[in-house]
Amino acid sequence: MNFHQLHIFYTVAERGSFSAAASALHMTQPAVTMQIQSLEEYFGTRLLIRSTKKIELTEAGITLLPYAAKSIALVKETDNAMASHTHMLQDRLQLGSSLTIGEYFLPRLLGPFGQQYPHISIMMKVMNTTQIIEEITKHQLNFGLIEATIHHPDMVIDPVMQDELKLIVPIGHPLAERESVELEEVLAYPFVLREKGSGTRQVMESVLIHKGIDPQSLQTAMELGSTGAVKSAVEAGFGITMLSPASVKHETALNLVTIIPIRDAEFKRQFYAIHLKSTLLPLSAVTFLNFLKQQQDQQGE
Structure with a gap:
C-alpha cells in the first residue's frame, strides 16, 4: 500500500466512477483500475462494487474512506509545515491570476520570492475567473488566484491575501484636498466604474447595499472594462472611483490622483487561491502560497 493508491481510491469514491476519477487525476482509466486492484489485493478484500451505472463502496471500502481522507489531509499539512524550510526546489509553476492580482499585486512579490527560491520558475496567465477554472480542470494550471469567492464542487478555495478599495479622485477635484470624507458626500459626485460582474464592482456594490444604498442610485459617468481605463478616465476628470491603492501607486506618485x-x-475584500480537490499541489506551489500569506501577515503587523 502507498499514499498514491489511497489518493486514487478516495477520488474514485468521491467521483463515483473510474472514468471520472481518471479524468480528475489525469490518468488513464486502466491505470486507475490497476491501482485499485493492487489496493484490494493488499487488504485481501473488495473495496468497491463495480456496476454499469456507478461505483458503490463495500463495507471495507466505507471503513477505509475516512482513513484515506485523513492521509490526504496529513500530506497537505506536512507540505505546509515543510514549505518554509525548503529552498532548493526545482519546479515550474503554472498559475492563473485575475487582472488586479496579476497586474498590481504579484509583480512586486515575484522578485522577493525569486530571490528566496531561485530554482522555482513561475509562468503566470492573467485571465478572468471562468478561464482560470477551465484551465485548472484541464490540468493546464496548477492553481489560480482570484478576487472573489466561488462555489465550485471540484475546487478547494483558500484565502491568501486581503485588500481594501479606496476612494480615488483626480487632482483638482473638490474632494482632493480633504483628509477624509463621509460616504454620503461621495455619492454626490459622478463615478467611473468597472464593468458589472468585475470583482472590484462586486465589492463596492455589496458594501453599498449593506449600508442601505441602492447601487443603481449612483451617478455613473462611465463603465469601463479594465482598471487602466478607469484610471485614465478619472485622471481626465470624468469622475471619481473606488480602486485598490496598489493599482494607483504610479498615478499618486505623479500627483495625477489622490486617495481619500x-x-x-x-x-475590504479577500483574495483566494483555488485548485482541484482531486489534485495535491506540488510542494513548490504550497511554498508559493505560504509565501503570499506570510507577506500579507507582515504587512498587517
Missing part, C-alpha cells in the same frame, strides 16, 4: 479615506465605510 471614507470615514464611515470600509470596502
